Structure formats: C-alpha cells, structure tokens
Amino acid sequence: MNIILIRTIIMYLFVTIGIRLMGKRQIGDMQPNELVVTFLISEVATIPMQDVEQPVINGIAAIFVLVVIEIIISVLTMKSIKFRKIMNGQSKVIIKNGQIDEQAMKKVRMTAVDLIEMLRDRDVFDISTVAYAVLEVDGTLTVMLNPADQPATLKDIKIKAKKSGIQLPVITDGKFIEESISALGITKNDVNKRLKSKNKSVDKIFLMTLDRYGNYNLIEKGKKI
Numbered sequence: 001m002n003i004i005l006i007r008t009i010i011m012y013l014f015v016t017i018g019i020r021l022m023g024k025r026q027i028g029d030m031q032p033n034e035l036v037v038t039f040l041i042s043e044v045a046t047i048p049m050q051d052v053e054q055p056v057i058n059g060i061a062a063i064f065v066l067v068v069i070e071i072i073i074s075v076l077t078m079k080s081i082k083f084r085k086i087m088n089g090q091s092k093v094i095i096k097n098g099q100i101d102e103q104a105m106k107k108v109r110m111t112a113v114d115l116i117e118m119l120r121d122r123d124v125f126d127i128s129t130v131a132y133a134v135l136e137v138d139g140t141l142t143v144m145l146n147p148a149d150q151p152a153t154l155k156d157i158k159i160k161a162k163k164s165g166i167q168l169p170v171i172t173d174g175k176f177i178e179e180s181i182s183a184l185g186i187t188k189n190d191v192n193k194r195l196k197s198k199n200k201s202v203d204k205i206f207l208m209t210l211d212r213y214g215n216y217n218l219i220e221k222g223k224k225i
Helices: 001-023 032-050 056-079 081-088 102-107 112-121 178-183 190-197
Strands: 092-096 130-135 141-145 168-172 203-209 216-220
Touching: 001 056, 032 056, 032 081, 032 141, 056 081, 092 102, 112 130, 112 141, 168 178, 190 203
Parallel strands: none
Antiparallel strands: 092 130, 130 141, 168 203, 203 216
C-alpha cells in the first residue's frame, strides 16, 4: 500500500511539472497536438501506479519524452505556417457578409443546428444580425455582428468615459495583499487613507479592489455585495 502511495505521489508531481512546461491552457483551448500529448501523459502515468512491477523511471522517462516532443512541435508551429496548418488546421469562415458558406460547413462537418447552438453560446439569437462568423482551430466560434446590430459604445453616444483600469484585490479577509499594492505603485498608507475616508478599518474588510486610477470597491465582512 505504501509503495502505491509513493508511486502515485511521484507520478502526480511529474505529470504536474510536465503539464506546466506545456503552458497554461484550458482543455477547450488546446490545439490537437497538445490534447493528444495530454491524453498520452495521463495514460502513461497510470501504468506505474497500477503495476508495481513496472519501474517508475519508465513512466517518468515517457512523460519527459512526450513533453519534449510537444515543446519541439510548438516551436516548429511558431516558425512555420505550413507546419502549423498541418498540425493544427486553420480557421474557417462560416458566415461572410451575412451569407452562410455551406461548403465550408460541410468541410468542417457542421450542421445548421450546430451553427445556431454555437451562436447562442456567443449570446447571438438572431442569425440575420451576423456579418461574419469564423470557426477557430480550437473549435470556438468568433462572431462579428452587422454594424447596425452592434451595441452602442460611449463614443457612439458622445459620452466621455471615466478612466478605469483592472482592479486588483488589495485587501482580502482583513489582510493586505503586498503583490497587488506593489503592482499598483502605491503603499498601505494610500489604501488606509481611502478606508478612513469611509470610516472603515482593514480588519473589517472582506474584500477591497483598487485600480491605478483610484477607483475601488469595498465589501465588508458579513455584508452583501
């Protein structure tokens, strides 16, 4: 039992390292070659865990080889457009200038129902509002609406937008987050000044987010958003 536990821990660590070396992608965003390598790594890792007679080093070596292959393929796809098309395929324009390309749909084996479902997933419920739709190599659908059907922006209605940036969490559960404060180029005193203006104290704050323009949000402990 102890041997299986140790083997499992070892394989878990090496599989985690291997996946990290491949980069940060969600399963749905992986290219075909990345998905294949991920599946193979998971299969290879189970062999030493299930069969104690198999040396752990064999599984580690196999994982290492698969990761190296994936890294080499990734570099080649970056350097060569032709190789990238062979390994990953290429995007297909499904709707162009409001017209559905039936031939393109046949090539990717997409039905009209599939198209409607994918448009709904992009919050598009009326196909007549679509100017372009592109099926990306990872299987997602990129949609551009007709100009008349696109949401109005502040620029369109001539309203000056308030400056804003990405708000980072500077306080969580009553504690300062040093990394966020440093990234914003401020100090704890700057944060405390904002809290004092609202008669709040750090220990009472569940979450505080702040951007580089001074915009912030406060959520006190036990209070609703």
